[in-house]
Amino acid sequence: MKSLKILFLILFSSFSVIQITDAQSDGGRLFGNLEMNANFYMRDSAIGADNTPQYDNQLFGVDAWLTLNYSNWGFDFGLRFDMFHNSALLNPTGSYNDQGIGRWYIHRRIDDLSITAGYIYDQIGSGVIFRAYEERPLLIDNALFGVRLAYNLTPDWTVRAFTGRQKRQFDTYGSVIRGLAIDGFYQTSSERPISFAPGFGVVARTLDNNTVDRLVNTLRFYTPMDREGIDITYNTYAFSLYNMLTAGPISWYVEAAYKTPELIFDPFALREDGLGGMTQGKLVQESGTVFYSTLSYSASGWGITLEGKRTEYFSFRTDPQLELNFGQINFLPPMSRQNTYRLTTRYVPATQELGELALQADVRYSPNRTWGFVGNFANITDLDGNDLYREYLLEVRYRYQRKWTLTGGVQRQEYNQDRFEGKPQAPIVETLTPFVEFLYRIDRRRSLKLEAQYMDTQQDFGSWLFLGAEYSIAPRWIFSGSLMYNSDPVLTDEILYPTLSVVYNTGANRFSLSYVKQVEGVVCTGGICRLEPAFSGVKFTLNSNF
Amino acid sequence: MKHYLNLVYFAFFTSVLILFSACDEKEVLIPDFVLPDSDRVVVIEELTGVRCPNCPGGSRELKRIQEQFGDNVAIVGIHSNILANPFPNSKYDFRAPFNDQIQDYLGLPIGKPSAYINRRFFSNENNRAIPTVGSWAGYVAQELESFATLEIDASHNFNPESRELDISLIINAKSLLEGRYQLTVYLTESGIIDPQLDQTVGVIEEYVHNFVLREVLTNVTGDVLPDVLNPDQPINRAFNFTIPEEDGWWNVSNMNAIAFVTSYDVENPDIREIIQAVQFSLL
Numbered sequence: 001m002k003s004l005k006i007l008f009l010i011l012f013s014s015f016s017v018i019q020i021t022d023a024q025s026d027g028g029r030l031f032g033n034l035e036m037n038a039n040f041y042m043r044d045s046a047i048g049a050d051n052t053p054q055y056d057n058q059l060f061g062v063d064a065w066l067t068l069n070y071s072n073w074g075f076d077f078g079l080r081f082d083m084f085h086n087s088a089l090l091n092p093t094g095s096y097n098d099q100g101i102g103r104w105y106i107h108r109r110i111d112d113l114s115i116t117a118g119y120i121y122d123q124i125g126s127g128v129i130f131r132a133y134e135e136r137p138l139l140i141d142n143a144l145f146g147v148r149l150a151y152n153l154t155p156d157w158t159v160r161a162f163t164g165r166q167k168r169q170f171d172t173y174g175s176v177i178r179g180l181a182i183d184g185f186y187q188t189s190s191e192r193p194i195s196f197a198p199g200f201g202v203v204a205r206t207l208d209n210n211t212v213d214r215l216v217n218t219l220r221f222y223t224p225m226d227r228e229g230i231d232i233t234y235n236t237y238a239f240s241l242y243n244m245l246t247a248g249p250i251s252w253y254v255e256a257a258y259k260t261p262e263l264i265f266d267p268f269a270l271r272e273d274g275l276g277g278m279t280q281g282k283l284v285q286e287s288g289t290v291f292y293s294t295l296s297y298s299a300s301g302w303g304i305t306l307e308g309k310r311t312e313y314f315s316f317r318t319d320p321q322l323e324l325n326f327g328q329i330n331f332l333p334p335m336s337r338q339n340t341y342r343l344t345t346r347y348v349p350a351t352q353e354l355g356e357l358a359l360q361a362d363v364r365y366s367p368n369r370t371w372g373f374v375g376n377f378a379n380i381t382d383l384d385g386n387d388l389y390r391e392y393l394l395e396v397r398y399r400y401q402r403k404w405t406l407t408g409g410v411q412r413q414e415y416n417q418d419r420f421e422g423k424p425q426a427p428i429v430e431t432l433t434p435f436v437e438f439l440y441r442i443d444r445r446r447s448l449k450l451e452a453q454y455m456d457t458q459q460d461f462g463s464w465l466f467l468g469a470e471y472s473i474a475p476r477w478i479f480s481g482s483l484m485y486n487s488d489p490v491l492t493d494e495i496l497y498p499t500l501s502v503v504y505n506t507g508a509n510r511f512s513l514s515y516v517k518q519v520e521g522v523v524c525t526g527g528i529c530r531l532e533p534a535f536s537g538v539k540f541t542l543n544s545n546f
Numbered sequence: 547m548k549h550y551l552n553l554v555y556f557a558f559f560t561s562v563l564i565l566f567s568a569c570d571e572k573e574v575l576i577p578d579f580v581l582p583d584s585d586r587v588v589v590i591e592e593l594t595g596v597r598c599p600n601c602p603g604g605s606r607e608l609k610r611i612q613e614q615f616g617d618n619v620a621i622v623g624i625h626s627n628i629l630a631n632p633f634p635n636s637k638y639d640f641r642a643p644f645n646d647q648i649q650d651y652l653g654l655p656i657g658k659p660s661a662y663i664n665r666r667f668f669s670n671e672n673n674r675a676i677p678t679v680g681s682w683a684g685y686v687a688q689e690l691e692s693f694a695t696l697e698i699d700a701s702h703n704f705n706p707e708s709r710e711l712d713i714s715l716i717i718n719a720k721s722l723l724e725g726r727y728q729l730t731v732y733l734t735e736s737g738i739i740d741p742q743l744d745q746t747v748g749v750i751e752e753y754v755h756n757f758v759l760r761e762v763l764t765n766v767t768g769d770v771l772p773d774v775l776n777p778d779q780p781i782n783r784a785f786n787f788t789i790p791e792e793d794g795w796w797n798v799s800n801m802n803a804i805a806f807v808t809s810y811d812v813e814n815p816d817i818r819e820i821i822q823a824v825q826f827s828l829l
Contacts, residue, residue: 051627091673214681217685218681220579221610232576274613274614281680
């Protein structure tokens with residue numbers, strides 16, 4: 001610990017040239033964490049865990065993030081070392097190798113002004129026009145490499161401005177992003193106060209010459225008909241107006257966003273191929289809109305949330321020709337329930353940035369400490385009314401004193417695999433998944449959790465059975481094992497996917513060792529999803545805070 | 547309260563003014579395509595597969611590129627392992643170990659179809675294999691903005707009875723070239739009819755597969771050439787290959803040979819580029 005402190009003192013000694021008149025050393029505070037994931041790959045062609053460099057030759061891969069933060073003299077410093085060796089995070093079928101400083105920042109507050117330089121994470125509103133964030137499981141790191149200023153106009157009103165370029169692994173993309181947001185808070189002084197948290201944000205993206213040249217070079221090969229109405233602009237602006245209203249048990253968030261016309265890649269648009277036929281996918285020039293609202297009520301054991309979102313052509317990327325999860329400037333909130341069980345999370349709808357009409361209702365009722373009920377409904381269509389996703393879920397929880405808890409329910413899903421996974425002509429996957437979980441507290445330290453789920457479906461891989469058990473000895477040990485069985489297979493033989501895991505906690509360190517055999521599936525974090533190939537092997541993870 | 551609101555209004559309007567102070571932009575012109583006057587031949591190595599639903603779109607784009615650029619492009623379809631398992635009713639299996647070796651050597655794609663264009667790692671791309679089909683033609687045009695630094699003269703002889711193919715290559719630098727160079731020779735075949743998955747219509751049973759890589763006559767990663775290519779000292783290379791009997795494929799009248807020289811950097815694998823190629827049909 002002491003050596004790390006010395007390292008930081010050396011690293012930041014160059015800042016001694018800054019005249020610090022009122023900031024004196026307070027002894028400083030150094031803290032951070034390490035996250036490391038190591039994968040040992042064991043080829044299993046029966047489940048499709050093969051034909052990648054990790055299974056064929058490398059056999060081992062590791063991803064690690066070491067974060068250090070140091071505060072002193074009124075400054076905050078941050079430094080993060082990232083390492084990816086034989087990593088499948090960037091490209092699930094490829095191997096990525098690199099290491100270096102993944103993030104650094106300096107932050108200083110001077111009266112009402114806050115200054116940050118380096119790699120910045122931030123967002124405006126719910127992130128519809130701008131969100132710089134990190135999702136390590138998908139190797140999304142959209143930090144803005146630049147400068148951010150925030151000024152408290154009043155105790156309740158803050159204005160933020162930032163400019164920079166988006167991080168691209170250990171480099172940056174060429175386009176420049178700048179933005180401004182004003183966020184406020186106002187509360188009535190009546191007996192039953194009503195509060196408002198309004199905000200307004202603007203983000204502008206200026207394409208770099210390389211990107212514009214590429215666009216020109218692409219468009220010059222389009223037929224005149226496909227090029228009609230296209231006007232390349234360097235600058236695109238996105239605006240967002242939002243407010244959170246809170247009145248007693250009711251909260252209402254509403255956000256409306258507009259993006260000026262820009263070139264975006266529409267993978268479904270048809271382009272003349274110049275040979276008399278058509279090919280799918282082309283650049284189109286469209287303005288974008290998003291309307292998003294969530295209304296919540298929470299009182300007397302009830303928790304009700306209604307959500308709605310309409311998205312039209314709201315792809316906002318640092319380079320319009322980037323695809324998948326690369327170069328996204330914004331973040332569109334997901335509109336389905338974030339389930340937790342293995343089989344209820346097997347089909348998760350990815351956010352559709354080009355066109356989506358989504359509604360969700362979530363109702364929770366807990367009349368007392370013994371009973372709890374959850375009902376959820378989500379419906380997502382495209383703007384032409386084509387069904388993309390529908391989910392119904394009912395869940396009941398019964399708690400017997402503090403001894404045991406029984407949770408059971410059923411989920412029904414209709415999932416457009418063609419659209420979400422790009423599997424052409426794949427039928428809508430229709431599932432019915434009953435699930436049950438039993439948590440038994442043996443004593444104050446030990447507990448046993450058993451869970452069972454069955455997914456009935458005739459599509460994709462067919463039906464699944466999942467059985468899991470977890471034995472915990474607080475605060476140190478967790479032992480768990482599960483079996484996932486393709487009981488009524490459509491694509492493969494009847495295959496068993498076992499997982500065994502042990503977790504050991506000691507102080508601020510957490511070690512986890514697992515043997516995993518996992519079927520191919522969609523992995524989502526916060527509505528951002530991608531199709532991950534099957535996994536077979538051993539995983540070791542270490543999380544350490546200091 | 548009024549003071550606060552004044553501050554908010556001031557900040558709001560100032561910021562909007564700053565952001566929109568220069569809304570008018572000079573128009574970016576999109577010039578019509580004119581075939582560049584270049585002696586270069588650009589090699590497009592497309593990663594494809596019979597179970598890749600978007601690959602027919604990629605193939606159509608390649609056909610269009612071939613029509614637009616004519617002899618300035620040489621196209622190869624590499625059926626590497628991803629999405630390339632034959633269908634139960636497939637007559638042919640386009641996969642072969644050299645496809646995967648090429649893919650591993652040049653870098654895996656983020657998806658299919660993707661294409662290596664002159665094997666260059668373009669600065670705006672995340673991968674050497676470029677997944678945006680619509681941008682391929684632009685990169686080809688970009689490559690044709692320069693002239694070749696060497697010439698490859700090819701001659702060949704095919705004996706229809708023995709089905710023996712002899713290829714002779716003369717590599718001649720236009721000026722003194724120093725670096726690391728490799729020579730690669732491919733045989734490709736077009737017009738092979740077999741099933742293919744398509745994004746819009748599902749499996750097309752009688753799909754015409756073009757540019758399929760059938761054989762590599764050199765090392766898969768290329769035969770190493772001397773570090774110095776002197777214009778006065780042409781390099782001769784000869785290859786012999788017996789083409790298997792025709793069985794629906796190995797149809798010589800549909801086959802091409804492509805030979806190309808790659809410049810590369812041992813220390814930095816990102817620096818690798820095909821500097822010239824030649825293509826000719828076997829009949």
